[in-house]
Amino acid sequence: MKRAVFSNPWLPIMLLVPQLFIIAVFFYWPAGFAIQSSFYLQDPFGFGSTYVGLENYTDLAQSAEYKRVAWFTLLYTFAVTFFSLAIALLLAVKADNVLRGAKTYRTLLMWVYAIAPPVAGLMGVMLFDQSRGNITKLFETFGWEFRLGVDYWDTATAMIIVAVWKQVPVNFIFFLSGLQSIPRTVREAALIDNRSATGRFWDVIFPLLAPTAFFLLIINITYALFDTFGVIDTLVKAEPGNNPVTLVYKVFIDGFRGNDLGGSSAQSVVLMVLVLILTIVQFRLMERRIHYT
Amino acid sequence: MADITETSAPATRATPAAPTRRRINWGVIGDHAILIAGSLFMLVPVCMVFMTASHDPVTIHREGLQWWFGEELEANFSAALFERGGFTDTVDGMRMLTNSLILGVGFAIGKIIISMMAAYAIVYFRLKFATLAFWVIFTTLLLPLEVRILPSYEVIQSMGLTNTYTGLIVPLIASATGTFFFRQFFRSVPEELIEAARIDGAGPLKFFIDILVPLSRTMIAAIFIIMFVFGWNQYLWPTLITTEEGFFTLVRGIRQIVQVIADGNAIPEYGQAMALAIIAMLPPVLIVVFFQNWFVKGLTESDK
Known part of the structure; x- marks a missing residue:
């Protein structure tokens, strides 16, 4: 860091203490505790624990159920990330195109950001309900008998739809702000070179958006992995049974x-x-970005 | 042809000899159609929940979410807010609303104060252990609370902090997101300011309080909004840490609703439940919509 700095021996330490204290107690202690207890087998009645080495890990590696959950998590993460990014990108490009009403569209498309995932999940419970759900009835007219909470893949579909619905606004905000920071001159130059709007988008605009897209990719993967807990918990009605769950949800159930x-x-x-x-990848990308800008 | 008309503004300027009669611009109409469809996708489910909150449970039980207003709007909302019982036996909506506010505001303010102090120390001081402190703090960005949920719970429980506001709020603060935002922002503050402050004889504390904090007002507002929404919407942590209903937040209350629906013994009070869902989403949505310029700025600057 090349800036002019104060030199005061104790003030910075005083300033750092609250943050460091909270992190030590509520972050490093639990994290260390997790690593330690992963090598122990806990007595179910709370009478001590025995050291078992890597047994907990080998059990995981051999568990068919864990593998199934891991595969589902992978699929779920991919689907949520892909659809929420694709929909948001399409909407952002269109919102950037229109001259009239751009602000109104931005408001309408972003406010769902503020809705809590379990509230979105509750809406999903009502809309996809097996007997009275409005979307279930809609599917029925196409001959699809949708059974939330009973059929594995039906439940998975509902989870993905709700999770995507909840995530589109964030992606939209970032894509739109990314698009708006592309200078007019670049667009006008592209207009001369390339008559096709689609061609212009993929050749000129999209590469300029790539840093935003990479950043969002990581954000979305993290979202699908961790933040959708509330969506999953409400859609399986806190009773997972045979329903699909993600890895984080399994940590919760087993624990x-x-x-x-x-x-x-x-x-x-x-x-x-x-x-x-994931974070190392993210930091690498961010570093590269700073070099370019 | 659609391609040219799509970017109508520069194109028309470039060709002033173009015919003056306006053609129907299909490209623009298509754009609007997609945007309207997207807006409806976002809007309609929540509108339906709102409409449904004005119906009686039997109608909802038979027909699902409703498309238009019913008769019970006031009754459902007042029951959701003031009636003890219904979904939760010992707590009313007002209590949960208060708890949500305490969590949202307490979390946001605590986070802002602590992370501003830490960021100030990291950016503006020559510190012996600067790199170490930096890494100790920023490692926390790696692990969301959900990942270390069980050990965190064990630690909080061993400290006797379950069913307290401290246990609810403070562990959520233990991550470096705020510190990271402020660090980025402080680094963009011109260096001449410190020089000027020094010449005027201002010490580090005076500089912080009189110059840097006022300078960061917009940033503070933006981060407050983001953190408030984050705190208000917390679900897993409040679910674990509050077992006494007196500490339930609105979002935590949603879980009770879902469980009553899952039990399926009697027809649940769907109308009240939807009213509670609306109450749970209203404050964060209003804040985000009204302060959207700050909010968007704060959110999109955070990735730089």
């Missing part, structure tokens, strides 16, 4: 319902490693 502290902690650690990798 709080199954009282399996060791297994749940091992799953937490696996997720930590996953997020670590």
Whole structure:
């Protein structure tokens, strides 16, 4: 850092203490505790625990159910990320095109950002309900008997639709602001070179949007992995049974319902490693961005 | 042809000899059609929930969400707000609304104060352990609370903080998002300001309070909005940490509703439930809509 700085020995430490204290107590302690307990097998009645080494991890690797949940998480994350990015990009491009009403459209398309995922999930519960859901009835006219909470893939479909609905606004905001920061001159130059609007978009505009898109990709993956907990919990009505769940949801079930502290902690650690990798990728991309701008 | 007309403004300027009679511009109409469809996709489900909140439970049980107003709007909303019981036996909507406000505002303010202080220390001071402090703080960006949920719960429980506002709010603050925002912002503040402050004899504390904080007003407002919405919408953590209904937030109350629907013994009070859902989404939605310029700015600057 090349800026003029104050030199005061104790003030910065005083300023940092609150943050460091909270992080130490509520972040590092739990995180360390998770790593530690992933090597132990907890007595279900709370009488101590025994060191089992990597057994919790090998159990995970061999568990067919864990693999199934992992596959579903992958599919779910992909679907949510893809559809919410695609829809948002389309809407942002159109909102950037129109001259009249752009502000109104922006408001209408972004306000859902503020709705809590479980509230969106409750709406999903009502709309997709097996006997009275409005969307269920709509599907019925096409001959699709939609059974939320009973059929695995029907439930998965509802989860993806609700999660996408909830995520489109964030992506829309970022894409629109990305599009609006592209200078007019660039567009006009492109207009001379290329008559086709679609061609112009993919050759000129989209590459300029790529940094935003990469950033959003990471944001969306994180969202699908972690923030959709409320959507899933409400749509399976807090009773997962045979319904599809994600890895984070499984950490929750195994830890709080199954009282399996060791297994749940091992799953937490696996997720930590996953997020670590994602973040490294993100930092790399951000660094590259700073060089360009 | 549609391509030329799509970007009508520069194109018409470039060709002044174009015929003056306006043609129907299909490209623009198509754009509007897509935008209207997108807006409806966002708007209609929430409108239906609002309409449904004005009906009696039997109608809703038979027909699902409603398309138009019924007779019970006031009754449902007042029941959702003031009637104890219904979905939660010992707590009314007002209590949950208060708790949600405490969580949202407490979280936002706590986060802003703590992260501004930390960011100030990191950006403006020559510190021995600066790099270490930086990494200690920014590692927390890696792991959302959901990932380490069970151990966090165990730690809070061992400290006896379940069913307290402290246990509800403080662990959520333990991440560096705010510090990161402010660090980026402080770094963009011109260096001449410090020089000027120094010449005027202002110390670091005076500089912080009299110059930097007022300068960051817009940034603070934007981060307040983002953090308020984040805190208000918390679900998993309040679900675990508050078992006493007196501490339930509105979003936590949604879970009770869903469980009553899942039980399916009697016809649930759907109308009241929808009213409660509307109450739960109203404050954050209003804030985001009214302060959208600040909010959008804060959100999109955060990734730089």
